[in-house]
Amino acid sequence: MDIVIRSARVVDRASPFNGQLVDLWVRNGLIASMLPTSADYQPEVGAVVVEGKNLHVSAGWVDARAAANDPGYEHRETLGDLARVAAAGGFTDVALLPNTQPVVDAKDTLGYLRRTADGFPNVRLHPVAAITKGAKGEDFTDMIDLHRAGAVAFSDGDHPLQHPDLLAKTLQYLRPFGGLLVNRPEDARLTRYGQMHEGVQSTQLGLKGLPALAEVMTVARDLRLLAYVLETDPAPHDAPPMLHFACLSAAESVALIRDAKAQGLPVSCDVAAHQLAYTDEALSGFDSNLKVNPPFRGAADVAALWAGLADGTIDAVVSDHHPHEEETKNVEFDVAEFGMLGAETVFALLQTHNQNRLPLPDLIDRLTTGPRRVLRLPPVTLAEGQSAALTIFDPTASWTYARTLSSAKNSPLLGQTLVGNVVGTVLGGIFSLRSL
Template sequence: MQILLRSARIVDPQSPFDGQVTDLLLENGLIRQIGENLTASENIRVIEHENLHVSPGWVDLRVAGKDPGFEHKEDLDSVCVVAAAGGFTDIALLPNTLPAVDNKSTLGYIRRMTEGHPVTVYPIAAITKGAKGEDFTDMIDLHHAGAVAFSDGDHPLQNADLLVKTLQYLKPFNGLLMNRPEEKMLTRFGQMHEGVQSTLLGLKGLPALAEELIVDRDLRLLDYALGKDPVSAPVLHFSTISSARSVELIRRAKAQGLPVSCDVAVHQLVFDDSALATFDTNLKVDPPFRSKADVQALWYGLADGTIDTIVSDHNPQDDESKNIEFDLADFGITGLETLFGALVSHNQGLSLGQIVHKLSVRPRQILRLLPVTIDQGQAATLTIFNPERSWTFAQTLSKSKNSPFLGKTLTGAVLGIINKGQFVQNAGI
């Protein structure tokens, strides 16, 4: 299949064509030619849009696929469709399914079921059986079967000994441990960020201290587990950090040379805890929206490189889980389709190049994936978008509807993706 992108502005900090407005000729999954006024053959597909931008395909490090076990909320087909609509050519799936991704059989099921999709799916395998924080899985076997990282996903590792032994176990094959930092005994029955707003609303709080204690603990354990051995790639990755203190702890650890990385969920950059005054269960997330000062610190962390990537934390929930009293509702937001629009609409100083770096370049480095760049002869793994176009998120492609952005107008539109020789156009734009 041949595709011609007409007058596209290339946004790729690693490309010699970065910043240029030019044509791109794609053939059989490769970028054959880059230049002005390229000739189109008779059977070629030509893509032309106003203010067309193209970047290396985006990668989301934190997606709940829900399949197997919870297919009524999302399945592997629908999550790939939603990811493509959001501009993602690659997604990493959490292991919290039923059964959990704790064996080669379940991991193989995910790989087989997503093989033909234009979106590349990377399973994250569980550290412990059933992601219950008790007995280890066979991580070496899971690594050889295609696990891109190891995490108990929605279940933060509470046992310090398990974390140290996991770091030591992963070291020989350069594996990555991903942990969502939360001391669960401090957050039992919590509903939202602990502060003035939770007091006013009469809801039990989730203190930022619960996150910060585990960040501090894990960083100290990382230093202990590695000893003095130099490591280039991140070994420990913190998922969805949300507090100013967490940002500062990770900033100091990086300055000391510890191999650590982290991400932030896009909705943490958009909302603070005051948004929950309406008791909208679509805004109930874990970690919760924190104070305005915390939100500002997250933006600073993105700007100075402390926070490596931005994730959707896509967590579909059905009506029975959300259309109930706030304290009974499940946590979670669907975020794949709206990540770019929400980010651009609320952007606090990030350049387009920085955004692409955090959505494409850095997540690939963290997951040890091959780099993708826009150059002649390279693989055509691309996201096509218009950063200035306004659009209304009128309808979701997800099987679940728990998005606070439904009906909202956003700036920054994804036009489609190209991956594995396939072009997927975003019909919602």
């Protein structure tokens, strides 16, 4: 299938056409030509033509953190649902957390995910394998075998590593083959029974708090362990990250990682899009769809997260997409599950709440180049002869998030008007039109 994208502005710093208006032609899964927009150009008969006002095109976006509920929790969302949701959100690649049932801790479960993912040609799904069996934080999985079987990274996902010896040994184990350890920083001994950010708002609402200290202490600990592992064999200055922190939420965490990068430590981090949009004050109405972990923190933390994105401390923005059935969300706040839908609305949340804090090329970098480097995915750029992995979007269009393609409905954004619209994606020769 021939696909022609008419009069789109290229947002790709690695492309020779960056910033230009082009007519981009995809044939046989490759970018066949990129030409300056011309009113005289006529696509061939039978081609799919994508056109509209203020179109922009970039390399395909990468979501480095989304929950895979299949196998085991298909009643929340199947992999097919996730593929449709991700494509609607502009993503051509998604890294899947290992917290399925069974956990992705052996080659057979990882193989199931990879075989199933092959049935969704519009999105590439990349399994993350567990570090410990059952993601219980006890016995190691066979990470070398899982790496050879296609695991893109290693993490216990929604279960942060608590024991420092486990983390240090994992870094040592992964280093010979360049594996990546992903940890969401949280000291569970400080967050037990917590419901939201610990602060004035939690006190006023009568809810037990999740202190920022639980995240900050873990970031500091893990950075020191990384330095310890490297003491006898330092990493090259331009080495890809060995340790990745997922879903930062606290200002002090950003400062610690900024300093670590300045010292040359091979470390990276991401932030969930919703953390850039809300503070803990949003929970005054006890909307359980806003109950996430890490929790929304104060305005100073949100400002620090935006600053970290702007100066490159934070490498990627993720969806932290967590579907839940109504029975676990439409309940009292203190017994509701943590997590919200996110894959369909990442770009819109960023654009709606950006307030000129981050130029569009930098924002797109955190959805493309940043996560690709972290996950060791092949680089993608917009140039003739390159494989087509593209996201088409309008950064200024307003739209209403009227419905979701997920089986779950746990998004606080449903019914809201947002800024920044995804038009569709191209992966190989497959064009996916956003149908929300």
